[in-house]
Amino acid sequence: MPTVPILMPQLGESIAEATIIRIDITEGGSVAADQEVIEVETQKATMGVTTLCSGVVREITAKEGETYPVGTTLGLLEVTDEEVAKTGVETLESAAEKRVAAAAAPEQEEKNLHFAVDDETYEEQQPVVEPSVRGLPVPAGVKGAHYISPRMRARMDELGLREADISAVVGTGAAGRVTVEDLEKFLDYIETWPSSHASPMRLAVADAMRRSWTRPLATVGRPVRLDRTLDHRGKQDPKPGLTLYVLRAFAIALAEDPASAGFLIGEKIVHPRAFDIGVAVQVEDGVVVPVLRNVDTMTLAQLTDEYAAMVDRARRRRLTENDTKGGIATVTNFGTFGLTSGTPIPLPNETLILGLAAGVTRPTWSKQVEAFVPITEADLVVTFDHRVVDGGGAGMLLARISELLQTPENL
Template sequence: MAIEIKAPTFPESVQDGTIAAWLKQPGEAVERDELIVEIETDKVVLEVVAPADGVLESQLFGEGDTIQSNEVIAVIAEGAAAAAPAAAAPVSEAADEATVTVGDKVLSPAARKLAAEKGIDPAAITGTGKGGLVTKEDVVNFKVAPAAAPAKAAAPAAEIQLPAGERTEKRVPMTRMRKRIAERLLDASQSTAMLTTFNEVNMQPVMELRSKYKDQFEKVNGGTRLGFMSFFVKAATEALKKYPAVNASIDGNDIVYHGFQDVGVAVSTEKGLVVPCLRNAENMSMAQIENTIRDLGIRGRDGKLTIEEMSGGTFTITNGGVFGSLISTPILNPPQAAILGMHKIQDRPMAENGQVVIRPMMYLALSYDHRLIDGKEAVGFLVTIKELLEDPARILLGV
């Protein structure tokens, strides 16, 4: 019995998708719920699995082809047995329609072709597909380790060696996600009256509180570690209650004030920056915040986030400090009206009560849409964040 495999139903905000990688080829056996193809959209990479055991009979689209929502992309012969494998052939003579084994590595056709073009030894690539299959994405993401100083005669390098001093260029098409990120960032800079205000916060009180209770916190909450993000999210939710315009958005000629606080947390992935949301963050405990952020971060890096998890949001927090950024001006995430930027914690000399002391300081940046938020509100919001973090007890007391 032939079963049609259809693309997922895309939400209204996603027009179409692109076949990113076929993980199964025609003639190969598939098991129920086994991943067979990845589809890249403007926001996420969607996975399509086999609905039943059988054999992949045909692919109606190739890698790189554009598909529509619910469009038939492949056909499975339910219950059929896979054809007996052909005798192993050299990589250069392998058929384009089948996977090929190189040493102990199994490569998809696209991966084999790209590895040959790049001059990469397949044996050095770690496969992330089912059963260790090396996919095209594995080859794209592969980074050749820097060559060690020559000590003795070594095997020929797999990567093409260019003459010293030669000027080279490499042209790589943007992924759909990267193109969408570029469009949104450009739109944010052109369609909003964006302004950034700065302040600094003494992180010593938070660091001391975290150091004092982190072991007990982890024990009570089943291994959940106490980080800094939960303090910032809780401080932000308290400040948003005090300054509701910062949590609002513009819709045409209307201002929409949100009675909830869906806080987006920017996550950097190999495919670009994504912003999954903490729904109703104002009602979450610090342990729930830490757990959710960790889960979203892991799934974001693995490309497992859903479109629903990255949709919406009323306010965003981004942490450039994890990459060493000392200060920056974050860009708005429309239709949100503000975004808070965290940065690197660095010891600096500070004047306190007429004395110079060393304190762990962090610069904070709040970018906001001046069409909706006045400077007084923006500065007041950021000062509230600073005061709450420098006296963390106020976060728990809500004062």
């Protein structure tokens, strides 16, 4: 009977691999077309692998807990000729026949159309580039891992290490350069230390933060009074979270000044075409950022329902790629952990992230009653790409958000 593979599908534009969480089929069992047979975990969510056609499971090659790249064969199905004709799926047998036919075809000689020399001699004719500073492999006085030799780079690639991963290694090479020997000595030193495996979610967060930190980021903050917002919230049913009041005020302020959320490409600042804003959600082993669409046009009641559904999907790891892409900025309420200050980091594709700290009750002098009265304040902080936004612009953005929060009935 013809054989059809169960392949690891392309689960998103930026997803190259996934980890097997659960296998829901057994060898010898029957499956239907489009049946979810394997559950996998990507960097952002859990998803299902489905079958292309109906058949009988001949072999399962995947193992739970293992990670496989896109295109890997996870199992094999035995199918009927009628099913192949009906669905048009490619079988292993037909794919093998195509490879044999391609191998038997006369080989076409590729011509190098870009250079008037043979491929074999082109490399030899290239001019030799002389170093501009002789005798110094790195600038004098530089310390640490600012320069990485090709040999060191190759060893890091073998180990799957990034530059940030070797920041703790003390270099003994020229001008403090970290050598392969330094790296090996460091790895031997920490070999017996306790360690744990980083989850796909943790690795995704780490990768995003590495890329974010390639930009000049700055943070400013100011206190905002929450008494009127809390009073308004207490009268609502259901009650919107403070995060949603801040989210709504943030969207209105950005809609008034779209350039604040623009991003720099070459010599252009590209402005947002929609005010889709993400909300950071803490999950078991990291943070995910589902995106709420057109926040500037939604009411608080609409945001409350949409946000509740999105958080539920996030915590069940059921977010799709569309749920997490396309945001222009993020709101994070780190005050839920009792934190009164913080420096949130924006995602690599965003210029801004707005953080809300925990509310604190403080005595404040009132001229009206000529006495100290209690007020509730929280710090609002915004971290921004300093290439696009200056401190003054970020301060005015926070002032406008604070102003909007004083009239919560208009949000």
